[in-house]
Amino acid sequence: MTSEVISDPIDRTRFPIDPWALREIRYDPSDLGLTETLFSVANGYLGLRGNVEEGRDSYAHGTFINGFHEIWRIHHAEDAYGFAKIGQTIVNAPDAKIMRLYIDDEPLLLSVADLQRYERTLSFRDGVLVRELVWRTPSGKHVQLRSRRMVSMPERHLAVMDYEITLLDANAPVVVSCEILNRQDGQDEFHEESAAMGTGFDPRRAAQLAGRVLEPVSKWEGDGRSVLGYRVAASRMTLAVAADHSIQTTDEYEVRTQVEDDVAKHVFRIQGTMGTTTRITKVVSYHTSRVVPPLELVDRCRRTLDRAKEGGAPAIFAAQRAWLDDFWERSDVVIEGQPALQQAVRWNLFQLIQAAARAEGTGIPAKGMTGSGYDGHYFWDTETYVLPFLTYTSPSFARNALRFRYTMLEAARQRAREVNQRGALYPWRTINGEEASAYYAAGTAQYHIDADISHALSQYVAASEDRDFLAREGIDVLVETARLWADLGFWRKTDGEGSANLFHIHGVTGPDEYTAVVNDNLFTNVMARANLRAAVRSLRWLADHDADSYARVLTRLSLTEEEIEEFSRVAEALHVPYDEGLGIHPQDADFLSKELWDLPNTPPDKRPLLLHYHPLVIYRHQVLKQADVVLALYLQGDEFSLDQKRADFDYYDPLTTGDSTLSAVVQSIIAAEVGYADLAERYFHTALWVDLADLHHNTDAGVHVASLGGLWQALVAGFGGMRDYLGVWSFDPRLPADWTSLTFPLTLRGNRLRVKVEHEQITFTLETGTATSLPLVVQGRTVEVTQLCPLVVPLAPPPLLQGRPSVRDIVGAVREDGSVMQATVPAHPTTLEAEESLLS
């Protein structure tokens, strides 16, 4: 198959290409849910969906604070021992975005307004959402409006918004009602279509909370400032929100204020004169806590606002720009000569840092702070998909995310007890550290999260050389997760004389959620092996280099040399299933004995499968939601030869639906590595446009953070060919044929390395940092980059496979009449093609 032009899925008459911004130049209310998500602003702590200033014409209002959640009792229709008991759902916080406008007492309502001009821009450099429009009011007056909204990166608890009104051709009374509105989570429902649980359902949506969630505790108003304080009904978390209001105008005006339990209003009534520009600025602060009383949080809000007043809004905007300049300097990925891709990549990276930057003391939710999808929970997404980006570009943010897991360690120990194991078992999904997954087959059974966390932790330590974190906290995570593996599995002698005594792990679910509760899942076993080895290696390193810390660790964890030896033995005996006949790694012990799913004859309206087939039906077939073995080939790539990777990829790729957005990025990386250049690029595109083109029809519930993180990996590890095995950084690029170059920076041991990939060469520049040189491996050859000058290394051509894999006669699958299954299954379209059809 030759490379085809992959078309741009975006309507450029509405969203023109801009390499540094997402721009919308035509108002369209038909996809409000999508655009509210795409235009979100957030900083990893506070997130504001792109709802219009007016507070009307919304699909879903959203003001989310990372980790600010309500709890509720899970009522299992049939309960069993150890099932998760407490549900956790992110709370929609009081909405401080609202600035309603009235001209001649007529409200501006975009869906019906006569808009003479309209433009909305989310600038990736400024970190500001700007809306500019000209409204022809019902009485025929023209008003020019410009509003800005940002959530501060440097000031975690701060948001700023302003509104400029210019009457172009007449005088008119102007009213701007600045509000903080607590809509109550229970009533703040999604669009009917998705909320209608009666006719359909989607387990990926948030649970609906019933009754009053936020109990008002405190309210105050004065000197242009409004303050509201709340406590969450059951979780007892606390929140305060405060806003300072100011006006710049030469017109006469008066101010009316009102503060009640669920609303604080600051209403400017202006005698608007033609040609005058009036600007109203609202500076908002949110503080939340698990324990601090609301009144204390109110004080914190005051202090944040007082400090913000010092330089005023201009200083806040300037600081935002400076912060982002620094971010882009250490994180920007440049694709030469591909402006549409460049824009999409930067939007992805921008949303990624909006989800992760200030997530301090919390995880990074699956939807960031852009929606309530997945209840605001933290999954393995953070470690497997997002952490690499942070580790190699913003290591201090990676450290924060890993420290959050460390703070959850005691809860994970407790959870291990609940499921009758030693060590620690991290919850599959959680906000507060407790397991919130009510469906264990695709939840608690995904024990691999322990190994995923350990993998990210080891990678962070190797890339940052943050030995202090390792010795004081990280090592505890590595050891307790290693303990779980050693306890979870068991020894069994294989049949036959003189056979090996192997260690098996049964009854677990791997990453592929279309296969559940299996024995010896390859991904799990390979990752558990790495987990055990990492614990042993780190302990040995400590023993050799930091005897005091080592002694403290042994005491703290009641650890003995014997147990460390056991970790080693278990690791080296861990069973890695391999099928000699097919020459591939089975996804699990029984995977190859299953019936093949007949994907070519599965109609499009039955996709994704999870919404149309009972789990039992899906589970009993060879069909994948997402990369599983293929993910192992990536994460533990030094454990597999290129030929093995190729064989495995050829087998699994045609069986992979990609119904999860976690899939395409991984398929892209391995497709690139094994030589399917065209396929790698196609998978890259399906990942790149997941949110921007709403490929999974649920971006209205928030961005797909894991896919965003995976996209960076598809660029750096896939096309850039970068790998990090135990702190050895290697590069074997696979630059797409139609790209001129790909450039990205990496932060390695505190040094900034910029990598430029071209077809014939790769160039390394050591820009900042204390290292005088860094060792790297390029296509198997060790090279050294120094601070003196850029290092240019010529590249050998990468392997190139023609076409793409298809279902073959690989499992002896025959029909009842004796015909081979494969005979009726031509090279069939995977989800990729279904999605590509959307791209056209």
Next chain:
Amino acid sequence: MTSEVISDPIDRTRFPIDPWALREIRYDPSDLGLTETLFSVANGYLGLRGNVEEGRDSYAHGTFINGFHEIWRIHHAEDAYGFAKIGQTIVNAPDAKIMRLYIDDEPLLLSVADLQRYERTLSFRDGVLVRELVWRTPSGKHVQLRSRRMVSMPERHLAVMDYEITLLDANAPVVVSCEILNRQDGQDEFHEESAAMGTGFDPRRAAQLAGRVLEPVSKWEGDGRSVLGYRVAASRMTLAVAADHSIQTTDEYEVRTQVEDDVAKHVFRIQGTMGTTTRITKVVSYHTSRVVPPLELVDRCRRTLDRAKEGGAPAIFAAQRAWLDDFWERSDVVIEGQPALQQAVRWNLFQLIQAAARAEGTGIPAKGMTGSGYDGHYFWDTETYVLPFLTYTSPSFARNALRFRYTMLEAARQRAREVNQRGALYPWRTINGEEASAYYAAGTAQYHIDADISHALSQYVAASEDRDFLAREGIDVLVETARLWADLGFWRKTDGEGSANLFHIHGVTGPDEYTAVVNDNLFTNVMARANLRAAVRSLRWLADHDADSYARVLTRLSLTEEEIEEFSRVAEALHVPYDEGLGIHPQDADFLSKELWDLPNTPPDKRPLLLHYHPLVIYRHQVLKQADVVLALYLQGDEFSLDQKRADFDYYDPLTTGDSTLSAVVQSIIAAEVGYADLAERYFHTALWVDLADLHHNTDAGVHVASLGGLWQALVAGFGGMRDYLGVWSFDPRLPADWTSLTFPLTLRGNRLRVKVEHEQITFTLETGTATSLPLVVQGRTVEVTQLCPLVVPLAPPPLLQGRPSVRDIVGAVREDGSVMQATVPAHPTTLEAEESLLS
């Protein structure tokens, strides 16, 4: 191991032995929940728990009507496609049992009353519960009280109770308040201990309904009659209850009546004189419906009561006795020389017929009408455990139960669609025909229920020769279930040259609920094969003998000769897993690769396992809740040799916890067959006393109907050695050494055959019926019993194995240090011994 005396677990100072009654001669409130269940009276439609007449001192009030249920929306904490949506819970009907007594205005309250004499008797012959006591009132007067309660077998909608009061030594005002009280199911909670879901849980208990369940629709009172009518809030079922009250006395009295929405009172105020006996009689009728308005049901109650008035209470009691005389004549099992066993066996059979007799148009709930455990649902228990008893002693009741499944066929077809299959899939648990199991792994995944129903249906048809039922209704069930199997599984060529093309069934759960969602479960495959063969055989028979019916069937079911051929091919290719190395049948494709559960080191306070271990932990081990392969060895016994049965039993018996009451009876039958005489007897005892000695600590929630039915099979098939393979009745008895004889009747093709088993011989007597002779097989030899005279056949001694099986080195299970698991596992106690310790 030599046979030991198995001790009687019953406190005979309180419950003396009586071969025809359960008697209690000392009041003891410490186990109210248990005795309320044990003294229940019911007729398969209406059931009254053994609550005291006074309506106080209750553990759980209970008035249950088979199939009378409320529905509720199942809220899955994480939903998925095809999960059950509507929960169903039996409703606690308005309580008409209450007859409160006051002497000198002092209420009789058993728990504090000064009882001079006390006796409660449930007569198996009379079908009446009688309570007699002498109460010394607080003022020192002695009153003799006698009350009776019965639910009529011949009159399905009728119950009668009376109360006799005799003042022995003084005059006193006597008040008897006869009440019908609607407590509202929601408030009618279980004892705190079990209702406290906060600290513990037990999935075997009923769901708690919230809010008002019964909406009052109608009330009326007059002429000594009270009537109440209700509609169930969500299910819209309707109920009417009516009571006639009468008094026989020579004392003066007056009557006050009161009727409100939730109570109807008929209060007798008597000027009691010493020596006079006053009798108050209450005749009660219940009618329920899915569609008929309450007022129509009120009319039906009136008609039932009017008819009951004709002969009065004496006639009702007499009819009950006559009905039961007939029942015992066709059903009694006599164990010569074992009065304690005899009593327990008769109590079991009596409760069994109380659960099944008038279950017309409904199934037989897991707890009969004696409690709300398992929500009043119907399971495979009916077909696998209860039906054989009915088929061979009361075939018309068996027909009713099977016709109920036929009426559910359309819902089962619909359910098959919901789980993406052809044919029909019966719900794992249901009242109204819809799947109510919210936990698919031990619910919907138990597809074997289809084969269980077909098995019972085929057996009924063979034993009754009810070809009419087969041709008009039964065949539809056989074909639609066969269709499910042909669609559910798939063809796969085994590895290796010239290997067979076999049919596999993946992703199902067998009877053993400690192993879930497996491939090629032996029980399922063997039973599915029988199901497919039964469909083909029945179709072929129809084609040969009833061409018209056959043609109608083909049309009705859109059935073709090709599809029938496919059923045959699938049946004969169905994979039956067998392990050559161990010489046993694996429970499923992967069972033998699992880790052994360390039962000897599982402390007693961790039993049953399901209440102390997460399902994932249980599932990944070799440990059984109940007989699985062993059940297949019984139900499809002609498919396995005696040596195979012995090898399989030896393997599985030590791994079987018996945490389900469905287990012991089956283990007993196969233990007897393979030669473990002592073990067979011990298992029989654990089944015999399940309820009477409350061995599973939950008889308070109702009797274990499946165990009751299984017990009959343990007697007839286990010790009597009777089997029925395709209508060939064979006998190979295993009479316990300390039993003199075992006698039981069987109804075969409408003829009554009485079988008397002694150690040296077996005697058959053809008592009634039209057949002049019946062919039978005794220890492999065909004999003919005729109406002329009893047939005596001498018996060869049965096989006898010493001791009992224990865990051996059967799976190569080795510890990490290389030691074999078995080395640390001596012949270990199964649940049997834990339970036996309770028996001592």
